[in-house]
Amino acid sequence: MPTPVHRYRSDDEDSARWAGFPFRDGDIVISTRSKSGTTWMQMICALLVFGTPELPAPLSVLSPWLDWLGEPRETVYDRLAAQPHRRFIKTHTPLDGVPLDPRVRYVVVARHPLDMAVSLYHQSANLDRARLAELTGQPAPAGPPRERPPVREWLTSWVDREVDPRAELDSLPGVLMHLSDAWARRNEPNVELVHYDDLLTDLGGAMRRLADRWDLPTPGPDLVEAATFGRMREQADRLAPDTLGVLRDRQAFFRRGGSGQGRDLLDAAARSRYQQRVAGLAPPDLLSWLHR
Template identity: 75%
Template sequence: MPEAPYRYRSPDEDSARWLGFPFRDGDIVISTRSKSGTTWMQMICALLVLGTPDLPAPLPRLSPWLDWLVEPRDEVYARLAAQPHRRFVKTHTPLDGVPLDPRAHYVVVARHPLDMAVSLWHQAGNLDRVRMAELTGQPKPEGPPGPRTPLAEWLPRWVDREADPREELDSLPGVLWHLTDAWSRRDQPNVTLVHYDDLVADLPGQMRALAHRFGIDVPEARWPELVEAATFERMRRRADQLAPDPAGVLKDRSAFFRRGGSGQGPELLDAETLARYRRRTAALAPPDLLTWLHRDG
């Protein structure tokens, strides 16, 4: 018998909500770490599946975050059951924490960990912590928030911090745990790994490749419109419909689409810290994954 999925939990998510999920033929599961292209991949899937930039509902309703404790599980299941089209579901859980159903296709988006960390730092400043506590039943923060650690100080600490990868998935060990698990499954016919930098460099080519992997036939005349709708600037202009904020936890939805580029993370580290980062990652992930992830080839 296949091994039962590992249960990942945090104050606002629980991967056990996947247990018993009634998969349908053709379902797409989008598995990414935070700030690694989740919403971008959800939008790409929406465009390929629906064939139009005119989405019938806000993206977070079309493609719910199934693990998220803010929405009752039964409501999410019912909403997905009512969808007549091919479904595409979001999770931040590694693939060893979700049921691997042969009827579904699993897409894992990878981003350079340092770029992901920079986006994570900016995202933390855009979250309404009081609202999040209300929604998850956690104690509300007392008093005004204190001053944040500057990014230039925070990032080296993030590089050096020891953490249990299964308990702190947004730590450096957690990021590489998620990607190493996906990397080990990359030859399976229903698992696809996508690099964030490839989406930046060749969005049309990557969208065509995904359509082929999903078995979706897009009329040639539709491609320019669909690709344009998936560009970062166009998505930022539609932040009210696309940002993952159905419960109002973002202070500014447009700020969620902050930059969308690559390379800022490594640029913030001095040579000594960057070398330390390389040593840490070499101990946490296989060399062929790191070559692909860091674009060293």
């Protein structure tokens, strides 16, 4: 079994946990950046695999986050080994950090980076940092949380930050590195690149295309309806990625789910700066597709 080319590590994740994972024929690996449609794609996979809106277990149990340090590696492996159905596994690791197996299907969801960043800003306030530190073996946060700047100010600074993309995957350079790698692989027979806005505008069409590519039954209207943002928000207790108490409010995890909010927060000068930054971080054909 091939091992990851690159190892990605943070306080919460370690892509080395993929090394030696026993894949099965037909496994689906969902590789996304944070707040870019991960839970949405997990739900789509669950509906396509089980063929019913009535899922047999919470979504994060059916589709565990393999790299996350909040659960022991052996616990996650054992859970996946016990699953008799076709498996679909979550990761925030780019594809160059995951073993690439020809028997496995890989799907990457791309969202406009500014929208992803705004969702990340709001998600940060919804995390129980003390519980997260406890689960991942990190020191508990000391003192009261630092006051954050308003979202507009924070977003502008996020665009301008110069960081190592491999060390900070949720930065603008990290997001575009992840997507650039997937873009370069988009014509491989077992790699799918899905645009978040296509899920917004034609969810049924997107689900039918994935079902066809993955040799799964064509979804009916009931499955498409179950994958809409509104229906998922109604089931936040079973669908939010939190079985261990990391989220302060599971309902708030499904905050908005739209498109365009990030662009609307920037003035003309900031939008121009954003365009200059991304032009140096990703190929023009990817940016044209991503920003359409």
